Amino acid sequence: MKLKDIPVVAMDAPISAAPLSGHASVLLREIAERVRHWIETGETATIDLLAMPLNATDLDWLRERLGTGEIRITLDADGESTLNETNCPGVWWVMHHNPNGGVMSAFIEVAPVPELVKAHRDDVQGGLERLEWLITDLG
């Protein structure tokens, strides 16, 4: 099967959607390579989707190929971020939006869990102080 033979169904296609550019299939191979590298070395990876010459059709095609996993993560901090597992465990589709809902950045993250989800030490220390304050307040 050639690239042009792949049936692509645009769900809300504009009247003249751009055709697949060919970069999407290159990226799919790159993702597989990063997952293989991670399994072999433990080294995780982040791919900046907006830094690549992908059009909307490419992104739709890629998203459909990767599929939807069981885990959906939402982070609300000055705009919503969605960090969703694809149907390939350890491959996450990460999007950051501004407060108006516009896409600020989009990444594929290859890792056990997206980095942003992990609680960081300084924040945990701050949370402990909050807990101690709550406990003091109990009298």
Add this chain to the structure above:
Amino acid sequence: MKLKDIPVVAMDAPISAAPLSGHASVLLREIAERVRHWIETGETATIDLLAMPLNATDLDWLRERLGTGEIRITLDADGESTLNETNCPGVWWVMHHNPNGGVMSAFIEVAPVPELVKAHRDDVQGGLERLEWLITDLG
């Protein structure tokens, strides 16, 4: 385990809610202690809320004290699980539901990220095989 043995907790409070039992404040101190221990030793912890003599008022009180964090995680696998960050980073409120929406289990997890969210090696390997199949299919 039989179906009838699974503890299902009705979340809608009865008309006359029970008063705070005193166990909730003990648990709040316990959570703080686990966070402190984690910071000092790196050892994470899971507290089974349904194994403790907490009533619905206790749970509401605790949930309100811990507050709501920025991160919400949903996992859909034979019933929905919610793994939500509290306002104390690294303290997660984890609930597992059966396919009918009943609460199957409830935990406080003290960790950088809930264990269930991490992609496991076997699953990642399976996902890589899926990616390789997709790439072969590209021709």
